[in-house]
Amino acid sequence: xxxxxxxxxxxxxxxxxxxxxxxxxxxxxxxxxxxxxxxxxxxxxxxxxxxxxxxxxxxxxxxxxxxxxxxxxxxxxxxxxxxxxxxxxxxxxxxxxxxxxxxxxxxxxxxxxxxxxxxxxxxxxxxxxxxxxxxxx
Numbered sequence: 545x546x547x548x549x550x551x552x553x554x555x556x557x558x559x560x561x562x563x564x565x566x567x568x569x570x571x572x573x574x575x576x577x578x579x580x581x582x583x584x585x586x587x588x589x590x591x592x593x594x595x596x597x598x599x600x601x602x603x604x605x606x607x608x609x610x611x612x613x614x615x616x617x618x619x620x621x622x623x624x625x626x627x628x629x630x631x632x633x634x635x636x637x638x639x640x641x642x643x644x645x646x647x648x649x650x651x652x653x654x655x656x657x658x659x660x661x662x663x664x665x666x667x668x669x670x671x672x673x674x675x676x677x678x679x680x681x
Contacts, residue, residue, distance in 0.1 A: 571610035571619050571668070575601040576679035579625050584645075585609050586620030586638050586663050594648045595638050595663075597622075606675070617670050620663035623678055631678065634664035 575581045584597025587610070599607040601623075610619065622640060623631040639653035640661045653660040668674040 570608050570612075570673055571614060572606050572608050572673075572675040573599070573601055573621065573623070574606040574675055574677045575603060576677050577631075578603050579631075581623045581625060581631055581678060583607065583609060584622045584640050584661070584663075586622070586636070587618075588616045589648075592648050593638070593650050594646065595620075595622075595640060595650075596646045597640060598644060601678075614668055614670075614672065614674065617668055619666045619668060619674070621666055621676060622661045622663045624661075630661065632662075632664040634662040636663040636665055637661070638663050 571585070573583050573585075580603065581601050582597070583599045583601055584595055586593060586595040588594075596609075599609055601607045620634070620636050620638065621632055622634060622638075625631055637660050638650045639647045639656065639658040641647065641658055645658075647656075647658060666674070666676055
């Protein structure tokens with residue numbers, strides 16, 4: 545991993561919308577680096593942990609990765625550069641696929657044909673909307 549990517553810092557802030565009408569709950573990832581990032585997320589759905597990906601997020605762009613009410617306080621994020629090098633410094637192991645994926649469960653990634661990756665835990669503080677900013681310093 546390059547020294548620049550190793551210094552990636554993460555900033556998460558609740559997003560407040562001042563629009564008329566009902567607010568839409570969501571989780572967004574914004575890329576404040578100079579590189580395209582591929583993003584995967586993990587969350588609990590129907591009592592089981594699952595991971596989902598990929599969203600390609602260009603430099604200085606955002607992607608809405610969850611477009612429904614946040615059902616859990618914690619969302620897990622894994623991001624890598626276009627060379628497949630991890631950008632997030634997480635510690636929660638789970639499975640990722642090489643192409644678009646939705647994987648239920650976290651056990652035996654290799655035996656099921658997936659790769660294991662360490663996801664970053666993001667505490668949304670039970671907010672309706674949350675944005676995670678990925679940036680390099």
